Amino acid sequence: xxxxxxxxxxxxxxxxxxxxxxxxxxxxxxxxxxxxxxxxxxxxxxxxxxxxxxxxxxxxxxxxxxxxxxxxxxxxxxxxxxxxxxxxxxxxxxxxxxxxxxxxxxxxxxxxxxxxxxxxxxxxxxxxxxxxxxxxxxxxxxxxxxxxxxxxxxxxxxxxxxxxxxxxxxxxxxxxxxxxxxxxxxxxxxxxxxxxxxxxxxxxxxxxxxxxxxxxxxxxxxxxxxxxxxxxxxxxxxxxxxxxxxxxxxxxxxxxxxxxxxxxxxxxxxxxxxxxxxxxxxxxxxxxxxxxxxxxxxxxxxxxxxxxxxxxxxxxxxxxxx
Numbered sequence: 001x002x003x004x005x006x007x008x009x010x011x012x013x014x015x016x017x018x019x020x021x022x023x024x025x026x027x028x029x030x031x032x033x034x035x036x037x038x039x040x041x042x043x044x045x046x047x048x049x050x051x052x053x054x055x056x057x058x059x060x061x062x063x064x065x066x067x068x069x070x071x072x073x074x075x076x077x078x079x080x081x082x083x084x085x086x087x088x089x090x091x092x093x094x095x096x097x098x099x100x101x102x103x104x105x106x107x108x109x110x111x112x113x114x115x116x117x118x119x120x121x122x123x124x125x126x127x128x129x130x131x132x133x134x135x136x137x138x139x140x141x142x143x144x145x146x147x148x149x150x151x152x153x154x155x156x157x158x159x160x161x162x163x164x165x166x167x168x169x170x171x172x173x174x175x176x177x178x179x180x181x182x183x184x185x186x187x188x189x190x191x192x193x194x195x196x197x198x199x200x201x202x203x204x205x206x207x208x209x210x211x212x213x214x215x216x217x218x219x220x221x222x223x224x225x226x227x228x229x230x231x232x233x234x235x236x237x238x239x240x241x242x243x244x245x246x247x248x249x250x251x252x253x254x255x256x257x258x259x260x261x262x263x264x265x266x267x268x269x270x271x272x273x274x275x276x277x278x279x280x281x282x283x284x285x286x287x288x289x290x291x292x293x294x295x296x297x298x299x300x301x302x303x304x305x306x307x308x309x310x311x312x313x314x315x316x317x318x319x320x321x322x
Contacts, residue, residue, distance in 0.1 A: 005073025007055045012077050015189070021048040022057060023078055026068050034065030037226075046226040047197055053223075054200075119240060127243045133250040137257070146251055147258025154255060163259070167294060168301045170252050175306035178245045179313060185241035194234040253298075260294055 012019040021044040028035040035058070037049055052058045057074060058066040068074055119127075136142040151158075158166050201224050208216040286293045 004056055004070040005077055008057055008070075008074040008077035011051065011055060011057070012079075015193070017045075017190075018048060018051065019078060020044070021052060022074055025052060025058060025066075026071060026074055026078070029066075029068045029071065034061060034067055036065045047194065050197065050223055050226055119236070123240055123243060126247050130243055130246045130250065133247070133254070136250070136254045143254050143258055146254045150251055150255040151258065158259065164297060167256065167298050170256070171298050171301035172305045172309075174249045174252055175302050176309050177248045179306060179309045181244050181248075182241045183313065185244065186237060191234055191237050194237075256294055256298070260292070 008022060011022065021040075024040050024043045025035050028039050032039070037046075040049070049058075053060075053066070056069055059069045061067055133142075133146065136146055154166070157169075161169070201220060205217065205220045205224070208220060281288075281293045288296050
């Protein structure tokens with residue numbers, strides 16, 4: 001029992017989402033006696049459910065559901081996060097109080113899921129705006145509108161600086177903003193948890209296969225299917241910052257595209273540019289392989305400065321599983 005309390009305390013310290021998951025299953029177990037995945041699937045993730053079973057917080061009772069092992073120990077580990085129903089079971093006969101508490105906990109769990117794994121309305125709005133901006137690459141009216149608006153701010157600077165310097169400045173800006181957005185919006189700790197759980201399942205599956213334990217293999221396969229929700233959660237964590245990054249980068253690209261289509265640029269006005277390993281180019285519209293020269297120069301500048309910014313800000317862009 002003491003061991004269960006220690007594991008519960010460790011999970012509660014690991015993340016707030018795990019503490020919320022334990023509080024939810026404890027509340028349902030207090031109300032019903034047992035808890036099943038279908039009872040809490042709207043409030044916790046399959047990965048969190050699997051962790052509770054794996055750590056022994058939830059114990060199977062002959063296929064009739066799960067019970068919380070050492071409820072008092074789990075309650076002590078949760079502290080202030082412990083469900084209120086457990087402290088006032090005498091009021092459980094009142095449908096109104098029980099229903100409101102349950103609905104309140106559901107709302108709380110739902111908001112936690114929305115924050116941890118779901119997309120907020122701002123994220124969805126950014127995704128819609130990004131799709132609309134994407135059309136600018138093929139639709140000249142959108143491209144010219146976006147480029148003309150941005151040119152109000154960048155035009156005076158572009159009239160002073162050489163165009164290759166403008167591309168360098170913009171590549172540095174987009175590299176910096178991309179790094180900051182990744183650092184702010186990607187939950188590396190949670191992504192690390194996803195990867196660690198999948199690796200652990202793979203290792204246990206390999207061990208069970210080596211010893212020929214068909215029963216364990218079947219259980220692990222079921223757990224692996226449930227953990228597929230973790231893969232979706234990981235994909236959401238990875239893709240969410242990309243929406244905001246593209247929302248910043250696409251207008252920059254459209255402005256450059258807008259500029260290189262001007263008659264002066266098309267005619268190759270201005271001094272010739274010499275690119276590393278490529279040599280002299282007469283116009284930014286000149287193609288280098290399948291790409292225009294300005295895109296090649298942009299990517300060279302962007303990749304170089306992005307690496308410098310990441311090192312300087314110590315931003316981690318890949319999850320670690322330790």
